Amino acid sequence: MKKALKVLMVEDDPNICELVQLYVEKEGYQFITRYQGEKGMEAYYEEDPDFVILDIMLPEVSGWEICKEIRRDNPLVPIIMLTGKGESYDKIRGLELGADDYVVKPFDPNELIARMKAVMRRANLLDATKEKIELNSLTIDMKQYKVYLDGEEVVMPPKELELLYFFASNRNQVFTRQQLLDHIWGYDFDGDSRTIDVHVKRIREKLNTDSLKWSLKTIRGVGYKFEECPNR
Template structure:
């Protein structure tokens, strides 16, 4: 699992970032680092990490603000780091949507163990729910239902599966070949234009005014579900 998992580590202390990176890369994780809140959000949108390790005391935007913004567009796991140990900070972090909380100084091995545990819980929860929710949009793969602006819509299974897959990976770009492989399966030998046709039909169903999300074409590459 680890080699396919990207972790975003955010701390204004370069040495802490490098120490965490060292331990995580030894475990096979891919790691990207940021030293300010603004850079953290930029990297989050560009790299689509699987988990964020987030310090509270950051320049430009603090960890609370970064956590709020991430939670506005994604439900991926967040582990908060801080030198503060007050109960108020722990409660606020959890209320904002953090999944775990560690107080500095901490044992790096314990942080790695918590990251693995949080990822396991998140993957299990995602597998059980099979539902993606955004403002004015609900996609449920368990019941094969699509709700847009409060109204359920008729939709063929493959269109729903394609939309669910893209929406489950917000802001991540997929080629047509990747989508054929992930949605249609390894044994599907269809033309890549099949994806284009399904995207066109999905856009017709989702064309209901301005929304904070859209199915977007990335010219020369493929498609992504963009969350603004």
């Protein structure tokens, strides 16, 4: 018998937790909830969940801090952030820390379930096409979900790695921000296109070296291109 997917929700509003629990369990998933940040972190390590839903504003430890800690421990477990503010800063910061998606309160539980399935579906699609790309001193290993530069591992959250892999798989092609959002985050993602700028900036910072024979170029007014530079 297939093991039920285990979902951990860290949210300080019991009413929201109870409502989400009804929908999550209806999908056949196991539901675990904690109302405080510190308790949420303890549950993460004790329960080893397959999916995490994090509120940003939590007692003791914020959702942002929990997200950072989870990503240090496991770069692959899907994370959806909940924000009551709906401000671009909250959304971008959550995605920058490694969250896969976000939902703004108040939300329809059906939307949350749909976004959870979208995140899982994209992960499954990646499972079917994992490969290794080697470019000069850069190696992108999708089987292990790891990036290496000059033989040293460069730690990247899933979305940064997936974006880099997509660029490297489509060298010398120009993509708009919306095209990149569609390919990496999915067509149902309605977030800010600045999400792409944040991820590109972090990729550049982590792989900043003059020895590379490629560059991640900004095409003004359009988007980005992964360009090979054989003369370097």
